[in-house]
Amino acid sequence: xxPEATEGAVVSWPAVFVAIFGAxxxxxxxxxxxxxxxxxxxxxxVVVLGAAGAIFLVLGAEFVGWTQILIYVGAIVVLLxxxxxLTAAPIGTHALDNQQRGVAFMTSAAVxxxxxxIIWRSFGSQRIHLNQVVRTSDVGRSLFSGYILPFEVxxxxxxxxxxxxxxxxxxx
Amino acid sequence: xxxxxFFSNPWAVFALKLAAVFIFFLTAPLVLGYVxxxxxxxxxxxLGPMEAGRFHGWAQLIADGVKFIQKEDIVPDAADRRxxxxxxxxxxxxxxxxxxVIPFGPAAVSCHAPAGTGGCGFWGENFDVGIFFVLAISAIxxxxxxxAGWASANKFSLIGAIRGAAQLIAYELPLVLAASAVAMQAGxxxxxxxxxxxxxYWFVFPQIAGFIIFVIASLAELSRPxxxxxxxxxxxxxxxxxxxxxxRFGLFxxxxxxxxxxxxxxxxxxxxxxxxxFIVPWIPGPIWTxxxxxxxxxxxxxxRATYPRLREDQLQxxxxxxxxxxxxxxILLTMIFKVVF
Numbered sequence: 001x002x003p004e005a006t007e008g009a010v011v012s013w014p015a016v017f018v019a020i021f022g023a024x025x026x027x028x029x030x031x032x033x034x035x036x037x038x039x040x041x042x043x044x045x046v047v048v049l050g051a052a053g054a055i056f057l058v059l060g061a062e063f064v065g066w067t068q069i070l071i072y073v074g075a076i077v078v079l080l081x082x083x084x085x086l087t088a089a090p091i092g093t094h095a096l097d098n099q100q101r102g103v104a105f106m107t108s109a110a111v112x113x114x115x116x117x118i119i120w121r122s123f124g125s126q127r128i129h130l131n132q133v134v135r136t137s138d139v140g141r142s143l144f145s146g147y148i149l150p151f152e153v154x155x156x157x158x159x160x161x162x163x164x165x166x167x168x169x170x171x172x
Numbered sequence: 173x174x175x176x177x178f179f180s181n182p183w184a185v186f187a188l189k190l191a192a193v194f195i196f197f198l199t200a201p202l203v204l205g206y207v208x209x210x211x212x213x214x215x216x217x218x219l220g221p222m223e224a225g226r227f228h229g230w231a232q233l234i235a236d237g238v239k240f241i242q243k244e245d246i247v248p249d250a251a252d253r254r255x256x257x258x259x260x261x262x263x264x265x266x267x268x269x270x271x272x273v274i275p276f277g278p279a280a281v282s283c284h285a286p287a288g289t290g291g292c293g294f295w296g297e298n299f300d301v302g303i304f305f306v307l308a309i310s311a312i313x314x315x316x317x318x319x320a321g322w323a324s325a326n327k328f329s330l331i332g333a334i335r336g337a338a339q340l341i342a343y344e345l346p347l348v349l350a351a352s353a354v355a356m357q358a359g360x361x362x363x364x365x366x367x368x369x370x371x372x373y374w375f376v377f378p379q380i381a382g383f384i385i386f387v388i389a390s391l392a393e394l395s396r397p398x399x400x401x402x403x404x405x406x407x408x409x410x411x412x413x414x415x416x417x418x419x420r421f422g423l424f425x426x427x428x429x430x431x432x433x434x435x436x437x438x439x440x441x442x443x444x445x446x447x448x449x450f451i452v453p454w455i456p457g458p459i460w461t462x463x464x465x466x467x468x469x470x471x472x473x474x475x476r477a478t479y480p481r482l483r484e485d486q487l488q489x490x491x492x493x494x495x496x497x498x499x500x501x502x503i504l505l506t507m508i509f510k511v512v513f
Contacts, residue, residue, distance in 0.1 A: 039322055043255070046315060062301050066308040074311025075344065081318045082337045085330060136301050136361050 017058045025051035038084055046077050059128055063136045190272075193296040197271045201429035202233045208429075208473045209233070215477040240422030248415050250325035259323060260416070260423035262316030266309045267427045270434040272296035273305060275364045277447045277457040293364065294447075294458050302363035303351050306438055310393070313427070314340045317402070320424075321412035332411020335484065336395060336402030342491035343392035343399075349499035350382040350389065353506045354442045363438075367446030374445035378509070381502045383443040385495050387471075390435040392487070394428065396472060398479035399487060436468040437461075444468070 028047040035041040049072040056065030143151055206221075209232060213220025225231025247256055277294035299305050314337055321333020355361050357378065358369035369375075376383045392399040395411075403411035413424050440446060444464050447457030482490070 037252075039252075040255075043315075043319065062299065063304065066301055066304050070304070070308035070311055070348075074308060074314065075341070078311075078314050078318065078337055078341060081315070081322075082334065082341070085318065085322055085334055085337075136304075 014058050018055055021051045021054045021058065025055070039081065042077060042081050042084060045080070046073055049073050049077065061134050063134070063139050189296050193271050194268075197268050197430060200433045201426055202237075204429050204433055204469050204473075205233045205236075205425075206230065207470065208476075211470065211473050212477055215474070237422065240419050243418035245418040245420060246415075248325055251415065252323040252325070255319050255323035256415075257420070259316045259320035259412075260420045260427075262319060263313050264316075264423050264427040264430070266312040267430045267434060269309050270306050270438070271430070273299060273302050273363055274434065274437045275367050275441060275446065276461045278368065279364055294461075295364065298362060298364050301361045303355055303366065303438070303442070304361050306363075306434075307348055307351060310431075310434075311340075311344060313431075317412050320416070324412070324415040326415050328408040328410075329412050329414045331408050332402045332404075332414070335408075336412060338484075339392055339395070339399065339402060339487060342488055343389040343495075346385050346491060346495040346499045347389040347393060349496065349503060350379075350386040351442060353382045353499070353503045354379055356503070356506050356510060363441050367441050367448075370445045370448055374443065374448070376443040376445075379443060379502070379506070381498055383439070385499050385502070386439055386442065387468075388495065389491075390439065391472065391475065392491070394431045394435065394472075396428075396432070397476040398482050400481055401484055401487065404481060432469050432472050433465065436472065437465045439468055440464040 025048050028044045028051065031044040032041045032048065035044060049068065053065045053068035053073070056062075056068055206229075210220045210228070221229030221232035223229055223232075224235045247253055273296065275293065275295040275298070279293040279298075317336045317340075318333050321329045321331075321336070324330070354366060354375055357375060358366040360366060360369070366375075391397075395402045401407075403413065408414075413421060416424060440461060445460075447461045449455055449457070449460040
């Protein structure tokens with residue numbers, strides 16, 4: 001791929017694919033909410049998370065993209081489905097509706113607004129150079145040099161969550 | 173001359189590679205299935221298939237395939253139709269994608285292939301994150317298994333799927349930890365790079381604990397005996413596959429055998445020196461790789477005839493109390509080894 005051509009063109013191929021995967025993710029996210037069956041909703045969630053991983057891959061962030069697939073699709077949704085099937089997940093349509101649509105809409109709109117604002121404020125002026133793939137070694141280096149403190153804080157947070165879950169689950 | 177032009181076009185070579193990978197994906201599981209039929213039979217003092225194709229029933233698996241295609245594709249009345257029909261594809265697509273990155277030989281010395289066509293060598297595609305790709309993509313199969321078990325509207329199917337998911341969650345972790353110790357030792361995530369790093373010695377020697385953990389966890393990921401509780405035929409009929417017939421059932425079986433071949437291949441690349449041979453180094457690398465994959469796949473079949481099925485609590489205990497701690501210690505030792513030497 002000629003870097004000059006992609007920089008100069010109005011619409012580049014990666015942009016087209018980002019738009020396609022973004023649309024797939026958005027539509028599936030709506031389907032998660034509108035689905036009348038809780039297992040169908042979880043399976044639409046797989047599509048949302050998979051499409052998000054695909055966007056990372058298109059933008060050259062291979063390691064982040066495959067991490068998205070491994071952690072979210074391979075572990076978190078599997079745990080979610082496992083929990084649903086172990087408790088109550090009948091086949092067919094069921095009244096999954098409740099009377100808190102207004103509150104739910106306001107919460108999601110607020111989250112969307114805050115995230116959009118923060119991401120726009122921090123990264124709005126940056127450009128992604130699509131003609132180079134981010135090497136995994138670079139990710140590792142920046143994670144263990146510039147971002148070592150946030151990395152360790154997140155680890156401690158996860159450990160606390162793990163211990164908390166065990167304490168809550170243990171009856172005696 | 174026309175051949176020269178054809179092979180100097182990297183996209184044409186890439187298309188050829190994809191075709192070769194696809195053919196290998198379709199034939200290797202058939203060969204392995206036949207070896208399992210015959211090998212298990214002889215281990216149990218039986219003859220196994222003897223009729224199809226005249227000579228020792230060599231065409232038995234082809235006959236089975238034709239039978240699967242002809243049989244009626246039944247969807248149970250109470251089933252969730254769309255998910256039931258989709259599940260076998262969700263299981264088989266990740267397994268087939270793993271074949272794309274298996275390296276059978278070293279990289280060519282001079283290479284002019286542009287990005288995206290996989291470089292030059294005996295593989296479909298050489299990702300910078302190779303081993304990570306394999307682990308991520310093979311985790312998707314579990315979702316297909318859960319979909320099949322739930323959508324069948326059958327108690328045994330659901331029990332099988334839940335057992336399968338619990339097993340895969342438990343054994344995913346030791347698999348990833350064992351593989352990451354190898355990536356640390358080699359200093360790369362690329363499968364071709366890991367193969368190259370074993371020129372001096374195979375990683376099975378420093379990583380013997382990791383190798384044993386990787387093989388055990390692979391068996392559990394594949395639901396192969398002695399880890400076949402998800403499909404335990406004497407307890408829950410055939411687990412998540414109980415309600416399937418015809419070609420969809422055939423796809424599940426194909427994905428099991430293809431999974432044995434692909435995980436054996438990954439274990440060969442990670443631990444058994446990939447294409448590096450010994451004693452007779454003039455045998456070409458790809459043949460070494462194939463021979464090692466065959467030997468490891470045979471070990472998987474052999475274990476099926478040797479060990480009884482584990483109980484569910486024994487299985488969970490083995491993963492969480494033994495394999496994961498040993499894998500963590502293994503990573504720690506690899507790290508110390510890497511820093512000191």
